[in-house]
Amino acid sequence: MSEKGSNPYDINGQNFDANAYLQKLLKECNLRQIMDHEAEIVKDTQNLHSDMQTLVYENYNKFISATDTVRKMKTDFKKMEDEMDLLASNMDSITSFSEQISSTLQDTRQRISKLSGIHSLLKRLQFLFKLPTKLKLLMKERNYSQAVQDYMQAQRVLQQYGNMSSFQGIQEDCNIILIELKQKLRDQFKSNHATAKDLAESVDLLLQLGEPADKLCEEFLSCAEHRLGEQLVLLQDLSEQKDIIEFVDLGSSGFLSDLCLVVASYNDMFINKINMDESVCSGDFETTATARLNDFVVENMKRYFTIVQNRVDLEQDVGDTGVLVRALDRFYRRLQAMNTLCRDTDFAASGTDIVINAGRKQSKAHLQSLKMHFSDSLTRVRQALAAPKLISQEGDSSNNLSELLTSLVLTNVEKIKGILQDLLVFIQPDISFSLKTQFREVFCIESIRENLVVGFLNHITATARGFCDGQKGSDPKCPPTLLLLLSKMCLEFQNTSVHYLLTQTDEWFEISTHNALSTTLTAESEIHKNMQDSAQQLLNYYVRMQGLNISQMLRKSVETRDWLHTIEPRTVRAVMKRVVEDIAAVDTTVGVLFEEGSRTNHSSDSSRKTHSVSISRHQFRSNWSSYTPNHLESNIVTNLHKLFSERIEIFSTVEFSKNSILTGIIKISLKTFLECVRLKTFSKYGLQQIQVDAHYLQLYLWRFVADENLVHFLLDEILGSAVHRCLEPVLMEPSVVEIICERG
Secondary structure, three states: OHHHHHHOOOOOOOOOOOOHHHHHHHHHHHHHHHHHHHHHHHHHHHHHHHHHHHHHHHHHHHHHHHHHHHHHHHHHHHHHHHHHHHHHHHHHHHHHHHHHHHHHHHHHHHHHHHHHHHHHHHHHHHHHHHHHHHHHOOOOOHHHHHHHHHHHHHHHHHHHHHHHHHHHHHHHHHHHHHHHHHHHHHHHHHHOOOOOHHHHHHHHHHHHOOOOOOHHHHHHHHHHHHHHHHHHHHHHOOOOOOOHHHHHHHHHHHHHHHHHHHHHHHHHHHOOOOHHHHOOOOOOOOOOHHHHHHHHHHHHHHHHHEEEEEHHOOOOOOOOOOHHHOOOHHHHHHHHHHHHHHHOHHHHHHHHHHHHHHHHHHHHHHHHHHHHHHHHHHHHHHHHOOOHHHHHHHOOOOHHHHHHHHHHHHHHHHHHHHHHHHHHHHHOOOOOHOOOOOHHHHHHHHHHHHHHHHHHHHHHHHHHOOOOOOOOOOOOOHHHHHHHHHHHHHHHHHHHHHHHHEEEEEOOOOOOOOOHHHHHOOHHHHHHHHHHHHHHHHHHHHHHHHHHHHHHHHHHHHHHHOOOOOOOOOOOOOHHHHHHHHHHHHHHHHHHHHOOOEEEEOOOOOOOOHHHHHHHHHHHHHHHHOOOOHHHEEEEEHHHHHHHHOOOOOOOOOOOOHHHHHHHHHHHHHHHHHHHOOOEEOOOHHHHHHHHHHHHHHHHHHOOOOEEEHHHHHHHHHHHHHHEEEEEOOOHHHHEEEHHHHHH
């Protein structure tokens, strides 16, 4: 303010310098701006002048009005002074007359006061004489409160003058009526139709009439117990007929409201009267009465909780989670209100247990729904796999298998997500019990994450393993392709779905892996391992099944043929063609779901025939010569070399690749072929037929395995065993074998 007042350029300031202001305008503004500024100053000056004139006129009018008012007040005060003098003289006259009247009526006043006392006494006596009749009339009208009030009003007089003969009759009549009145009050007290308000009124009147408070407490709670028991029976009868929300509202408006009224009435009538009237109760009455009330409330609330728990157990329809949560929220809020009335008990803890149990049962119901959905998915997949016509009509079985796998994984993942979203209503911010730490820990961690999500993932692995041989409840008619799909499904869950589901669960239900209960959480790595083991077990079982299916064909083809009387081979046996076709079909199916994998000792297709022929020719010659008598020593050396060579594991664990799976199937098939050959005796032509079959298998099976030397070795073992078991070991020329195989 000081800086603004000392500014010479401030036109409103005290130190304004007109010349300096004008010089500043001439320097900073052009002619147009100076003229506009001049017009603005002229306009402001005119407005200021007009305002000043208006102010002067207003002040002048006020001054004139004030002058008139002062002149008028002088006139009024003069009249008022005359009136006050007249009033003072009148008051003196009144005082004088009043003193004269008081002295004249003094004797009369004393007589009137005495008569008034006599009249009041007569009225009281009249009230006493009419009291029995009035009490009977009030009892007939059921106006017990007024009857007690009238009796209590006359009680002191009767107690003081009851020994007088004139009052003894009244005292006796009142005592008889009083006994009848107490009985009426007790009848009303024990009536089934009496409300809690009627009970409270009856108890209060009996206490006023001097009844023992201890006995009244017991009778009051006994009658209340009977009434509340009827409420609970009605509530239980209607539990299955009412909606869960209607059931909770019925219990709140009926049983809980009556219980609260009973507790409030009990406190007002008995416990709170201790501080007001020590004559009503003894010193230890407060403790005894409070303990008796607590036992009464706890016992009735236990029965109520049992009925509510049974009703909640019936409400396990997975489609009504929102309705159930709203009902539980109303139930829990009412229990919190009960805690404010019954401070010595915590019913909210029992309510939390019911809510937790409801959430646990709801998650179990959803888990059963998930299991049924997964079972239905498997059934649909089996039906699709059992309908090859549908696959052929679609024209692409590969796409069909991929769609089945995608459907099997995604539908179950989406089903889990939908159920989790449905269960999120339990922990909404507006739900009263959702803020309880105990509820969140048990419901979110135990019921949702562990029992529902992890439990369903474990159910998937258990169901998948149930299809494997040797497992309890395994299905012998299970299609082998289903085993492949389940194995790939377990891998898909291991790679992506398990982490996604656990992450979503932890995020939605605010589960922290660093809290106190983190030790109870199932580790993600453990679930991954279960999925991996299940996928491996399914794949191993698939390889075994497919190997045994092909082995069965080979075994029957060997066992049902008379190898001692067979004709000279002219073609490849049909069973060998069937074996190659089946393995090719398996290769196609496996290739849809698994990658090819690595190969070792793999020859190109263009050089395959020459390579195989040269190996076969050398092998045939060595086998032929090694079993002649002149080369017995060489045969022993060869067998010793095989004894210490690397052993081929037939039923070893396969890898998750197409080559490894086909290798396992072919190993089982060729091993079975080898064992069947060892049990037979062959003629020359029988040996040559085995030679043709082995060469045919060698031409086609090499492309399906990871290491083609394994096929060479097993086929060499088969041919060597046939030579061992042959009566006339004469092998066919390799060129003839090639022609037969190419023609076949």
